[in-house]
Amino acid sequence: MKNYKLLTPGPLTTTESVKKEMMFDHCTWDDDYKQITQEIRKNLLELAHVSADEYTAVLMQGSGTFGVESVLTSVIGETDKLLIAANGAYGERMGDIASHAKIGHVIYREHYNEVPKAEAVEEMLKEDAAITHVAMVHSETTSGILNDIQAVGKAVKEQGRIFIVDAMSSFGGVDIPVKEWGIDFLISSANKCIQGVPGFSFIIARKDLLIASAGKARSLSLDLYDQWKTMEVDGKWRFTSPTHVVLAFAQAMKEMKEEGGIAARHERYASNNRLLIEKLGELGIRPYIDETHQGPIITTFFYPENCHFSFQEMYEYIKERGYAIYPGKVTEAETFRIGNIGEIYKEDILRVSELIRDFLEEYNHE
Numbered sequence: 419m420k421n422y423k424l425l426t427p428g429p430l431t432t433t434e435s436v437k438k439e440m441m442f443d444h445c446t447w448d449d450d451y452k453q454i455t456q457e458i459r460k461n462l463l464e465l466a467h468v469s470a471d472e473y474t475a476v477l478m479q480g481s482g483t484f485g486v487e488s489v490l491t492s493v494i495g496e497t498d499k500l501l502i503a504a505n506g507a508y509g510e511r512m513g514d515i516a517s518h519a520k521i522g523h524v525i526y527r528e529h530y531n532e533v534p535k536a537e538a539v540e541e542m543l544k545e546d547a548a549i550t551h552v553a554m555v556h557s558e559t560t561s562g563i564l565n566d567i568q569a570v571g572k573a574v575k576e577q578g579r580i581f582i583v584d585a586m587s588s589f590g591g592v593d594i595p596v597k598e599w600g601i602d603f604l605i606s607s608a609n610k611c612i613q614g615v616p617g618f619s620f621i622i623a624r625k626d627l628l629i630a631s632a633g634k635a636r637s638l639s640l641d642l643y644d645q646w647k648t649m650e651v652d653g654k655w656r657f658t659s660p661t662h663v664v665l666a667f668a669q670a671m672k673e674m675k676e677e678g679g680i681a682a683r684h685e686r687y688a689s690n691n692r693l694l695i696e697k698l699g700e701l702g703i704r705p706y707i708d709e710t711h712q713g714p715i716i717t718t719f720f721y722p723e724n725c726h727f728s729f730q731e732m733y734e735y736i737k738e739r740g741y742a743i744y745p746g747k748v749t750e751a752e753t754f755r756i757g758n759i760g761e762i763y764k765e766d767i768l769r770v771s772e773l774i775r776d777f778l779e780e781y782n783h784e
Contacts, residue, residue, distance in 0.1 A: 427559040427716040428610040430760025439669045440662040452653030466596040466622045476621045476646045482586040482607035485619025491519045492642035493631040498550040503534035506560030536569035543577040551580045557588035560747045564713030571600030614670040617663030688714040690758035697771035716757040
């Protein structure tokens with residue numbers, strides 16, 4: 419199999435030592451395995467800057483969307499109403515989840531290159547007393563924009579509502595003081611900035627609100643309260659857990675700490691991002707999101723002027739030479755995306771920038 423690095427927002431390129439952890443077949447009933455789960459939960463709370471007295475961590479089988487669906491369908495009651503602030507595909511996906519689950523909801527939409535405004539959220543909450551919960555995405559990888567969850571969280575708390583944040587591709591790569599920013603439920607995934615592999619999502623939940631959600635779940639397997647109650651006893655998952663993924667994630671958390679925690683990882687990602695934008699700028703390729711709101715996770719780029727190549731042509735050229743990039747997801751322009759999280763360093767950014775330059779030169783001379 420030809421090896422290449424992933425310049426995507428997850429799954430991402432992992433270390434050999436993380437991969438190696440998956441070589442062991444672990445029994446889910448063993449106390450030492452259950453202790454690994456408990457240690458992961460404890461460490462996640464530390465990364466979120468919250469105490470075990472007020473918050474808890476729940477691991478949920480499945481991708482990040484499973485985690486989002488678990489929260490939305492478990493904590494929002496039949497008489498509650500959800501406000502979704504959306505400026506990309508993942509905010510819209512929350513609306514899709516709510517529709518499927520018959521959750522009363524309304525969507526406040528911003529253009530994909532604009533952040534949801536705290537003032538607009540506040541106004542909607544003042545006008546509609548029926549709204550009980552507000553949900554939004556932090557790092558919207560549709561475009562690469564980093565939304566201002568701190569300002570929105572402040573507005574939500576001032577209006578006495580519950581705040582749910584999809585921090586799928588930001589948690590661990592961007593520091594998020596969960597309680598301080600008014601977040602009641604935060605969802606992320608094993609295969610993002612902590613640099614594990616796909617297989618489970620996790621939820622940082624305010625304990626009193628989680629307890630209050632007992633009996634509200636619309637799904638058996640995604641029942642967040644029941645998952646927590648079982649896991650809280652001794653670390654046992656309700657249903658078969660992704661053992662290899664859990665072992666890899668535990669190792670990834672150790673490596674994150676060795677790197678210097680969230681601060682060091684954020685600096686590496688942000689440095690990668692700045693260098694990428696600089697180098698592609700030299701080729702006449704500009705980012706879709708302005709500097710103010712560009713996140714450090716993934717960047718959407720416009721195609722250079724007077725070029726009409728297909729994404730597939732560029733993708734195959736770059737992949738053949740060691741890297742995989744992402745197609746664009748915005749609808750009004752021809753774009754492509756490059757992520758810089760995972761085991762990606764300065765030399766990788768320089769190399770992929772050279773490959774894009776070489777591709778453009780070869781393509782323009784054909």
